[in-house]
Amino acid sequence: MSTRWYPLYQRGNPQLRVFLPNFFMKLVKPRFTQPPNVVTFEVSMEMTRYDVKNYLEKIYKIPVITVRTEVTPGELNRKYGYVTKEDDVKTAFVELEKSVNFTFPDLFASSAKDDDYKKEMKNLEEMKRAHRKQLDRNGYRPGIPGWFTF
Structure with a gap:
């Protein structure tokens, strides 16, 4: 899951190593109304739905039922003869257990x-x-x- 370089082995205990994922997840406010047990995240393009589920369950211990992902293409901007394109965005819709109600803070x-x-x-x-x-x-x-x- 992670491809970061870690510090080399050093003699003695404890080994000062921190293993961090290469992915990011950003909580976003949903554009449309959703059920109270659905949470929306913007995630890294490399993340799969299995990565999202494992990330939330293993790190934050959140009970996840299903994960749906959607890739939104970036907008094309034409200005002064140049065409530029904004970055694509992957959105993950995470469905939690029925007993969990999430409200955006x-x-x-x-x-x-x-x-x-x-x-x-x-x-x-x-x-x-x-x-x-x-x-x-x-x-x-x-x-x-x-x-x-x-």
């Missing part, structure tokens, strides 16, 4: 977002007032730059 709570927005707007208004005050202070001296004040 809400990383940005709405109440915290509203409070931060209000703080930022208040800060912006203060900055606008300070800038307007600076401009008014130099209003009677046309042609002199704003940094040239005392």
